[in-house]
Amino acid sequence: MSAIIQGHPGIGRGVFEGEALCASDGFSARYDLDLERGVFARPGHQLHGESFADRIIVLDIAKGGVASAWMLNVLMQGRYRPKALLLNKANPIMAQGASFAQMPLIDRFSVDITKALKTGDRLRLHPVEGRVEVLQSEEREELV
Amino acid sequence: MRLSDLDQAMLAGEMGGIRANAMRHMVEVGGFFDAEHLVDIGQAHIMADTEALGEVGIAYLEGLAEASWEERRVLVPTITDPRGADFKAYDRIRQDRAILRLEERARDALQSLGVMMTDTCINYQTLMPPVKGEHLAFGDTGVCIYSNSVFGARTNFEGGPSALAAALTGRTPAYGFHLDKHRHATHRFAIGADLADLVDWGALGALIGERMGSYLDVPYLEGIETADSDQLKHLGAAMASYGSTALFHIAGLTPEAGGALDSSSDLPVTRLDRSDIEAYKARFAMQDDGLDVVVFAAPQLSLMELHRLGQMLEGRRVADGVTLIAATNPEMKSAADRMGVTDRIEGAGAILLEGVCFYQMHARELAAANGWQRLMTNSAKLANIIAGYGYVPSVASMDRCVASAVAGKSV
Numbered sequence: 001m002s003a004i005i006q007g008h009p010g011i012g013r014g015v016f017e018g019e020a021l022c023a024s025d026g027f028s029a030r031y032d033l034d035l036e037r038g039v040f041a042r043p044g045h046q047l048h049g050e051s052f053a054d055r056i057i058v059l060d061i062a063k064g065g066v067a068s069a070w071m072l073n074v075l076m077q078g079r080y081r082p083k084a085l086l087l088n089k090a091n092p093i094m095a096q097g098a099s100f101a102q103m104p105l106i107d108r109f110s111v112d113i114t115k116a117l118k119t120g121d122r123l124r125l126h127p128v129e130g131r132v133e134v135l136q137s138e139e140r141e142e143l144v
Numbered sequence: 145m146r147l148s149d150l151d152q153a154m155l156a157g158e159m160g161g162i163r164a165n166a167m168r169h170m171v172e173v174g175g176f177f178d179a180e181h182l183v184d185i186g187q188a189h190i191m192a193d194t195e196a197l198g199e200v201g202i203a204y205l206e207g208l209a210e211a212s213w214e215e216r217r218v219l220v221p222t223i224t225d226p227r228g229a230d231f232k233a234y235d236r237i238r239q240d241r242a243i244l245r246l247e248e249r250a251r252d253a254l255q256s257l258g259v260m261m262t263d264t265c266i267n268y269q270t271l272m273p274p275v276k277g278e279h280l281a282f283g284d285t286g287v288c289i290y291s292n293s294v295f296g297a298r299t300n301f302e303g304g305p306s307a308l309a310a311a312l313t314g315r316t317p318a319y320g321f322h323l324d325k326h327r328h329a330t331h332r333f334a335i336g337a338d339l340a341d342l343v344d345w346g347a348l349g350a351l352i353g354e355r356m357g358s359y360l361d362v363p364y365l366e367g368i369e370t371a372d373s374d375q376l377k378h379l380g381a382a383m384a385s386y387g388s389t390a391l392f393h394i395a396g397l398t399p400e401a402g403g404a405l406d407s408s409s410d411l412p413v414t415r416l417d418r419s420d421i422e423a424y425k426a427r428f429a430m431q432d433d434g435l436d437v438v439v440f441a442a443p444q445l446s447l448m449e450l451h452r453l454g455q456m457l458e459g460r461r462v463a464d465g466v467t468l469i470a471a472t473n474p475e476m477k478s479a480a481d482r483m484g485v486t487d488r489i490e491g492a493g494a495i496l497l498e499g500v501c502f503y504q505m506h507a508r509e510l511a512a513a514n515g516w517q518r519l520m521t522n523s524a525k526l527a528n529i530i531a532g533y534g535y536v537p538s539v540a541s542m543d544r545c546v547a548s549a550v551a552g553k554s555v
Contacts, residue, residue, distance in 0.1 A: 011176055031532050061358075065385070065529075066225075066283050067196035067504075069303020074198035091359045091388060092320060093303045095176045099169050100305035105176075 002124075005109055005116055005132040007086075011095060012104030012127035017135075018083035020121040021055040023047045024114045027087060028064035029071045029097070038080025053080040056125070058117050059087055062094035072097035084125055086113050086132065106130050145174055145317075146181045154313055160215030162208055166309035173306060174317025183279045183318045188218070188311035189267060191225040191283035191304045192254060193504040194246040201304070202246060205253035216257050219314035222307075223262040223271065224254065225284045226444065226471070226501035233497055237469070238513040243506055259311070263499030264473035266444045268295065269373055271475070276399055279322055281310030285390070286381035286443050286525065292391040294376050296399035298322045301359075301390055320360065321390055329364035329393055329404040331356065332411040336367060337418040341541040342449075345375045346382040346524030347424040351416055353387025361387070364404050364411070366395045374446055381443050382524035428527060428538040433553040436516040438462075438545045441471035441502040442526035449542075450480045450496070454488035456546045461493055463552030467514065468494035471501050494549070502526065507533040520545050520554060 023046035034041035038053040047059075062068075072094075075081060084104035087094070098105035104127045109116070113132075117123070122135040147155065155171065157164040170182060194202065208216055229239050229247045251261055262271060265284045274280055274297035282288045282299040291297040300320040302310060310316045320326055333352055339345050352363050363383070371379075371394070383389045393401040405411070440453060453470055462468045470489060472480070477498035480486045489496050503526060511517065511534055519535045521527055522545055527537040538554065548555045 009175065011172060063388075065285055066191045066301055066303050067193075069305050070192075070196040070198065070201045073204070073305070074200055077200040089358065090176075092173075092177070092300050092306075096169075096173050096303040096306040099172045099176075100303075 003134045005111060005113065005134065007106040007110070007113070007130040007132065008108035009130040010104065010106035010127035011098040012084070012102065016084050016104045016125040016127070018054060018056040018123060020058050020117045020119055020123055021047065021050060021052060022058040022114055022117050022119045024060055026061045026063040027057065027059040027085065029068045029075055030064045033075065035075055035078050035080065051080070052082045055082055056084045056086060056123050057082050058113055060114055061089045062087055062091040064093070066093055068093050069097035069100065072103055073101040076101040076103050086117070088113055106132065145171060145179060147171070148182070151182055151315065160211065162211055162215050163312055166312040169305065169309045170313065170315065170317050174319060177317065177319035179317035179319040181318050182315040183322055184314060185220055185281050185310055185316050186274070186278045187272070187280050188220055188222040188307050189225060189280070189282040189284065189287055190222060190254070190259065190307040190311065192250055193226060193228040194243065194250055195228050195504055195506050196304065197250060202249050202253065205250060209253040209256040218258045218311035220311060222259045222311040223264070223267055224259060225263070225265055226504050227251070227263050227499055228505045230497040230500050233495065236495055237467070237510060239506065240509065262473065264444060265501055266377070266446060266473060269377070269446050270473060279316065281307045281316045283307045285384035285388070286377070288390050289380040289384040289392065290377060292321055293380060293393065293398050326360050326362070327391060327400060327404070328362065328407055329411065330361045330408065331363045332405070332413045333363055333365050334367050334413050334415045335365055336415055337421050339368070339375065341522070342374060342378045343425070343522045343524065343539055343541050344421055346378040346522070347421045347539070348416065349379040349382030350386045350524040350528065351420055351424055352392070353383040353385065353389050355414065356387035356389050359388050359390065361389060362391050362393065362404070363389065364393045364395070364401070368394050368397060371397060374449055377443050378523065382528070385525040385528045425539050430518065430536070430538050430554055433555070434518050435466055435520055435548055435552065435554045436518045437514070438466065438468045438549040439502050439519055439521045439526060440523070440542065440545070441469070442523045442529070444501055445470055445472045445476065447476050447479050450476060450485050450489070453542065453546070454485040456543065457492035457494060458488045460546070460550045462549045466549050466552050467516070468549040469497060469502065470494060471497045474498045503529045503533065507535070511535060520548055
C-alpha cells in the first residue's frame with residue numbers, strides 16, 4: 001500500500017524511484033561527501049560511511065556555500081550518484097545546483113520528511129507536483 | 145510565472161540553445177521559489193574557481209565557448225570571483241602546475257563568453273559599486289550581503305550556474321531579496337561592544353550569523369554609530385559564512401534600516417557585548433604556540449588594508465618556518481605595486497597574491513604541499529571555512545598576526 005507525502009513543487013521532470021537514505025542531519029555537497037568512494041565522509045555526519053549511490057538522500061536542511069552549485073553537477077556526473085534529494089528546507093544554492101545538475105529535489109513537506117521516512121523505504125518521486133509515494137512501509141500504514 | 149515576450153523568445157530557442165537552456169534553468173529555479181516574474185539585472189558576478197567547477201564544469205564552459213559569438217555572449221557586464229591559482233605566483237606556494245592548466249582552460253572559456261576576469265570578491269569596493277534598488281545576480285556570499293545591506297541593492301546568493309544563466313539572459317527570477325517583503329528585519333541585536341579591530345567586526349558577524357535559522361532571516365543591529373567599508377566587509381562576510389545570511393541592517397547607518405522594523409517592532413532583542421566577542425575568539429585557542437601560516441584574505445584586502453599591512457611589516461622579517469600570505473584582486477595589487485606597498489610586504493618575506501582568496505585555491509593540497517596546519521588569520525570567515533580543509537585555525541588582530549609571523553610562533 002503506497003502512502004503519499006506532499007511537498008512544494010520541486011526540481012526535475014519525470015518520475016524517479018529509489019531507496020531512501022535518511023537522517024536528521026543537514027546536507028552539504030562540498031563537505032559531507034567523498035565523491036571518489038561514493039559515501040558520506042564527514043566524521044560527525046549521521047550518515048558517515050553510508051553509500052549514497054543510487055539512493056534517495058533524505059536530510060533536514062541545505063548547507064554549504066555558493067560552490068555547492070557547481071559541485072552538485074560534479075556529483076551527478078560522477079561514478080557514484082544519488083537518485084534524488086529530499087530536504088525539509090533547501091536554499092537557493094541547492095535549488096540552483098539541483099536544477100543545473102538535473103538532480104531531482106523536493107522540499108517543504110507537510111511533515112518532517114526525515115521522520116516520516118526511514119532508510120530502506122522504497123520511494124517514487126514526482127518533483128513537478130512535489131509528491132513522494134512511499135511504496136513500502138513496514139511500520140506505518142498511513143501518512144499524509 | 146509571467147514571462148516577457150523576450151523571455152519567451154529565449155525560452156523557445158529563438159536566441160539559440162544556450163540562452164534557451166539558461167532561461168529554462170531560471171524558470172525552474174524561479175518556480176521552486178514561487179517567483180512570479182523575472183527582473184532585469186545590472187551586473188552578474190560568477191564564482192567559477194576550478195576547485196568548485198571540477199573537470200566537468202570546465203568542460204561545460206568549453207562547450208558553451210564553441211557556440212557562435214551571437215549565441216554565447218553574455219548580455220550584461222559579467223565579472224568573476226577569485227580563481228584557484230595566481231598565474232604569477234603559484235610556484236611560490238608550491239601549487240601544482242596541473243591546477244594552473246585547469247585555471248587557464250576556465251579563464252579562456254569564460255573570456256570567450258565575454259566575461260571580464262576580475263577575479264575578485266571585493267568588486268563593490270574596487271570596481272563598480274551597486275546602486276540602491278539595482279537588481280543583480282551576484283555569486284560570493286560576502287559580495288551579496290555587502291551589496292544588499294550597505295548599498296541597498298538586490299541580489300540572492302547566485303551559484304555559478306545561475307549567475308551565468310543570468311548573465312546570458314540579463315534576467316533573474318524575482319524571489320528572495322529581490323522582493324520588498326523579504327527585506328524586513330526578523331531578528332534584533334543590541335551591540336554593546338566597542339569594535340576596535342577588523343577581527344572584532346568579523347567576530348560580531350559570526351555571532352549574529354550563527355543565530356540565524358534560515359536564508360531569509362534578516363538581522364537588525366543597534367548600537368553601532370560609525371563604520372568604514374572594511375569593517376562592514378568583515379562583518380558581512382562572517383555573517384554570511386556562519387549564517388547563510390544575505391542582508392543585515394544597522395540602525396542609522398545602512399540605507400534600508402529606517403523602515404526595516406516597520407512590521408516587526410516587537411522583535412525580542414539579543415544583546416552582544418565585548419565578552420561575547422572575546423568568547424568567540426577564545427574558541428580558537430591553540431594547544432601550543434606553534435604556527436605554520438598566517439593568512440590575510442576572505443575577503444580580499446582593500447588598498448587600505450594592504451597599506452596598513454605594509455606599514456606593519458616594514459623593517460621586520462617573517463620568521464623561517466612561517467609563511468605569511470595576503471590576497472587581493474589584480475587592481476589593488478597593481479596599485480600596491482605602484483605605491484611601493486608590495487615591496488614593503490614582500491621585502492619582509494611575505495607573499496602578496498592576486499586574484500585568489502586562499503580557501504578557493506585548493507587549500508587542502510596547499511596544506512599537504514607546504515606542511516601547513518596551524519593557521520592564523522584576522523578573518524572570522526576564513527577561520528570558519530578553513531577547518532573543513534584540515535587546518536587548525538585561530539583568529540587575532542592583524543597586529544597580532546603579524547607579530548606572530550615575525551616571532552615564528554603564536555603570540
